[in-house]
């Protein structure tokens with residue numbers, strides 16, 4: 091009879107385990123944007139004496155999983171030690187071998203993992219480790235960096251975040267069409283940091299033609315981050331012909347006529363976590379299609395009174411039809427506020 095996995099909370103961790111947990115979380119956050127279709131997992135190893143001796147994050151697809159990197163760093167110090175992993179160690183052979191076997195072979199005595207692996211072929215690692223005599227506990231905690239991947243596996247399509255930058259009264263551009271720099275420099279830097287953790291950035295043909303965006307992730311001094319998301323344009327106007335000298339034509343992009351065709355085709359590209367960046371009509375179409383899983387809203391301390399609202403055509407006529415979200419966090423960025431929301435009652 092397989093034992094049920096023990097459930098623990100962060101308060102149950104020893105100081106050494108709590109430190110290793112921080113390292114594992116950081117290692118996972120660091121590789122986000124580089125691992126799809128695999129999840130950005132982090133792992134840390136403590137020796138039997140409680141010394142941190144290995145930390146690792148999932149390598150790009152086909153490369154080693156987080157545990158393997160951390161175990162390699164720990165070497166013989168992992169014998170009798172503890173592994174802390176943000177996702178249940180896999181028990182299958184996919185593009186790489188089972189992490190459960192690697193942990194067992196390295197002599198790990200205890201495994202603490204956070205999220206269960208929802209992929210059918212990879213799941214069951216906790217039971218397998220227990221059957222090998224390893225102590226296993228599941229830590230009750232939410233790893234924000236893994237949420238898009240977990241949601242994408244559950245829904246069978248990429249996780250979709252809608253990004254909005256707006257005034258306090260919900261406008262993204264003024265009545266005369268001016269829209270540049272609604273938010274301040276700290277918010278803009280945050281947008282770029284966020285972009286390099288995504289698999290793709292999506293805009294509509296209207297925004298592509300009006301703004302000539304490059305959709306790259308850049309540092310404040312203008313250098314490109316090493317990881318760049320794919321650029322996707324939705325709509326049927328031919329961007330390359332209308333803007334042959336445009337940034338998108340130069341950098342390369344994919345184009346789909348509408349949201350359903352984009353969703354059905356990008357799955358095969360292994361995209362898990364995509365960001366919709368504009369404009370208001372595209373945002374409205376994604377909302378109307380009921381596929382917006384999260385909102386990333388930058389709010390500037392400005393009022394315009396008129397102009398273009400941040401979403402248009404969201405298919406809502408009466409309050410009861412409103413698209414509802416749960417607030418997850420707020421961050422002050424200079425003069426602006428970044429509010430993160432998750433869709434209420436995801437289906």
Ligand code: AOF
Pocket residue numbers: 127128129130131132147148151152153154155156157177178179180183184185186187189207209212
């Ligand atoms: C882990 N640790 O760091 C990751 C895991 O094709 P493969 O062999 O790379 O396996 C991919 C699957 O393994 C992926 O869908 C997910 O279920 C799991 N990812 N597991 O133990 C890791 N990235």
Ligand code: ZN
Pocket residue numbers: 155157179180181187188189190
């Ligand atoms: Zn694995």
